[in-house]
Amino acid sequence: MEAARQVRATARAESAPELRLYQAVARQIADMIVNDARAPDWRLPSERELAEAFAVSRPVIREAMIALEMRGIVEVRGRSGVVVKAPAESFSFAAALSDTGPGPFELLEARLAVEAGAAAMAAEKITPDGLGFLADCIARMERETHVELLKETGDRDFHAYIAEATGNSLIISMVRGLWDMRDASPMWRKLHEHIHAQAVRPLWIGDHYAVLTALRLRNPDAAYKAMSKHIRNVISELMLAEEAGRLDLQD
Numbered sequence: 001m002e003a004a005r006q007v008r009a010t011a012r013a014e015s016a017p018e019l020r021l022y023q024a025v026a027r028q029i030a031d032m033i034v035n036d037a038r039a040p041d042w043r044l045p046s047e048r049e050l051a052e053a054f055a056v057s058r059p060v061i062r063e064a065m066i067a068l069e070m071r072g073i074v075e076v077r078g079r080s081g082v083v084v085k086a087p088a089e090s091f092s093f094a095a096a097l098s099d100t101g102p103g104p105f106e107l108l109e110a111r112l113a114v115e116a117g118a119a120a121m122a123a124e125k126i127t128p129d130g131l132g133f134l135a136d137c138i139a140r141m142e143r144e145t146h147v148e149l150l151k152e153t154g155d156r157d158f159h160a161y162i163a164e165a166t167g168n169s170l171i172i173s174m175v176r177g178l179w180d181m182r183d184a185s186p187m188w189r190k191l192h193e194h195i196h197a198q199a200v201r202p203l204w205i206g207d208h209y210a211v212l213t214a215l216r217l218r219n220p221d222a223a224y225k226a227m228s229k230h231i232r233n234v235i236s237e238l239m240l241a242e243e244a245g246r247l248d249l250q251d
Contacts, residue, residue, distance in 0.1 A: 020102065020103065020106070021056065021060055022060050022063035022064045022067060022103045022106070023067060025050075025054055025056060025060055025061065025063075025064040026063075026064035026065075026067040026068050029050065029064055029065075029068060030073055033073065033074075033084055044074070044082060047061045047062065047065070050064075057105075058239065059103075059105035059235065059239065060103070060105070062105065062191075062239065063103035063104065063105060063106070063187065065082060066103075066104075066187055066190050066191055067187070069082075069190060070186065070187075070190055073085060101181060101184070101185050101186075101187065102181060102185070102187075103187055104182075104185065104187050104188050104191050105235060105238075107178060107182055107185070108231055108234060108235050108238075109235075110178055111159075111175075111178050111231055112231040112232065112235075114171065114174050114175060114178065115159060115162070115163070115175060115227055115231065116224050116227045116228040116231070117171075117224065118162055118163050118166050118168075118171050118175060118227075119162055119211060119214070119215070119223040119224055119226065119227035120220040120221070120223050120224040120227075121165075121166040121168065121171070121220070122162045122163075122165035122166050122215060122223065123214060123215050123217075123218050123219055123220040123222075123223040124218060124220055125165055125166065125167060126165040126215055126218075127165075130161065130165050131212070131215060131216055133161055134158055134162070134208075134212050134215065135212060137154045137155070137157045137158035137161070137208075138154065138158065138205060138208050138209060138212065139154075140153065140154030140157075141154035141155055141158070141201070141204075141205050141208065142205060155204075155208075156179055156183075158208055159175060159179065160172075160175060160176060160179065162175075162211075162227075163175035163176070191238065200237045200238075203233065203237060204230070204233070204234065204237070207226070207229065207230035207233055208230070210226040210229070210230070211226040211230060213226070214226045
C-alpha cells in the first residue's frame with residue numbers, strides 16, 4: 001500500500017534521530033489531520049482502518065495515538081473515543097518530536113522474546129527458596145489492590161527473580177533493562193491513565209500462579225508456555241482494558 005510505503009520511507013529518511021515505527025505512523029496521522037480535518041465530512045479513521053491503511057498492527061496504531069495524545073493533537077474523551085483537536089494551520093509533527101522511547105507494545109514483544117526463554121531455563125535451576133520467594137511476590141501482588149499498576153513491586157520482583165534464577169548475567173541484565181525502560185517510559189504512563197487496574201489485576205495474578213506451578217514442576221516447556229501466555233495476555237488485556245477505560249471515563 002502507498003500509505004505503508006510512505007510510513008516506512010519516512011522512518012528510513014529520518015536517521016538523526018532514527019524514527020521508531022510508531023513515530024513514523026504518528027507523523028503520517030498528524031499530516032492526515034492537518035490536511036483533511038477541516039473538511040466537513042472528514043473523520044479520523046478507526047484504529048482498524050488505520051492499521052489496514054498503513055499495513056501495521058493495531059498495537060502500533062495504539063502507540064501512535066498515545067504519542068499524538070501526549071502532544072495534544074488528539075484527546076481521549078470517554079464515549080466519544082479519540083477526538084481530534086483543531087490543528088494549527090502549519091502544524092509540524094517533526095517540530096514537536098522527541099524520542100519517548102520504545103512503545104509499550106514494543107517493550108512487551110521484547111519481554112516475550114527474553115522472559116519466556118528465561119522461565120524455561122529457570123525451571124531447571126530454581127531452588128526451593130526461590131520458589132518460596134516467587135510465591136511471596138504473588139502474595140504481595142494480591143495485597144496491592146489499591147496500588148497503581150506502574151507502582152507494583154511484587155510483579156517486577158517476580159519477573160526479575162526468574163531472570164536471576166537462570167544464573168545468566170546477560171539475561172538478568174536484559175530483563176532488568178526492559179523493566180527499567182518500562183518504569184521510565186512516559187508512553188507507559190499515558191497508556192495506564194486509561195486502564196482500570198482492578199479489572200486486569202486478577203487475570204494477571206492468575207497467570208503468575210500458572211508460571212509458578214510450571215516452575216515447581218521443573219518443566220521447562222510448561223514454564224516457557226506459561227510465561228509466553230502471560231505476556232501475550234498482557235498485550236491483549238492492555239488493548240482491551242484501555243478501550244474499556246476510555247468508555248468508563250465519563251461514567
